[in-house]
Amino acid sequence: MAGSQGHAKQSMTLVFRRTGQRRYAVEAHRPGLPVLEMNPAPGYDPLMPHDLMHLVVEAQLGLTRAVFGQLASGGDAGTFHLFVKSDQGSRETARAGKRVKARGRKLLRDGRDECLQSERATYICWQEWLGRSSSSEQRTLSQKMAKQAREVRDTASATELRSLDQRKLDEICKHLDQLSSHWFSLSVGQSLAVAWPDLSIIDEPSCESCKS
Numbered sequence: 001m002a003g004s005q006g007h008a009k010q011s012m013t014l015v016f017r018r019t020g021q022r023r024y025a026v027e028a029h030r031p032g033l034p035v036l037e038m039n040p041a042p043g044y045d046p047l048m049p050h051d052l053m054h055l056v057v058e059a060q061l062g063l064t065r066a067v068f069g070q071l072a073s074g075g076d077a078g079t080f081h082l083f084v085k086s087d088q089g090s091r092e093t094a095r096a097g098k099r100v101k102a103r104g105r106k107l108l109r110d111g112r113d114e115c116l117q118s119e120r121a122t123y124i125c126w127q128e129w130l131g132r133s134s135s136s137e138q139r140t141l142s143q144k145m146a147k148q149a150r151e152v153r154d155t156a157s158a159t160e161l162r163s164l165d166q167r168k169l170d171e172i173c174k175h176l177d178q179l180s181s182h183w184f185s186l187s188v189g190q191s192l193a194v195a196w197p198d199l200s201i202i203d204e205p206s207c208e209s210c211k212s
Contacts, residue, residue, distance in 0.1 A: 013202060016049060054066075065113075125146075
């Protein structure tokens with residue numbers, strides 16, 4: 001079930017950075033809050049890294065207590081860590097880290113159901129998106145995923161399945177196409193910055209602008 005619209009309006013910028021040939025990191029830049037990072041991030045893919053797909057699905061479904069909604073609300077989603085700036089003292093870092101962890105634990109408890117929904121929806125959308133590809137290799141992979149996608153659908157509630165109607169799948173796949181084309185063109189060291197929750201591609205925030 002989608003969360004409240006009040007939380008959905010909290011904005012942030014997610015920076016997806018290629019850090020190696022098969023490695024990437026994600027930074028969460030949040031107004032008035034410490035910058036967080038996950039480095040390395042799981043599920044590297046040259047077309048669509050795992051967490052970028054999660055970002056699209058959660059934003060499009062209005063999930064405000066799953067991974068990225070928790071980040072926007074001041075948590076760490078259990079997997080992000082404080083981005084430590086070179087001029088930041090150890091005591092200041094420790095205090096900020098404790099605040100983030102405390103907020104993160106509460107949001108993780110509150111967001112358990114939406115995190116599970118996000119995992120289900122992301123797999124369904126991944127299989128659907130690959131099936132629409134012009135690449136025969138990607139379509140073949142989609143076919144191999146079809147059985148598990150059906151099993152995932154069987155575990156989803158009727159409300160979840162209604163939220164993933166054809167119109168919504170079309171919208172999600174459109175965003176995935178757009179972001180994938182930008183991600184695929186990046187060289188090691190380059191990055192893609194995406195706004196939450198509208199998924200627009202923006203200029204990467206500077207470290208100076210993200211001081212809390």
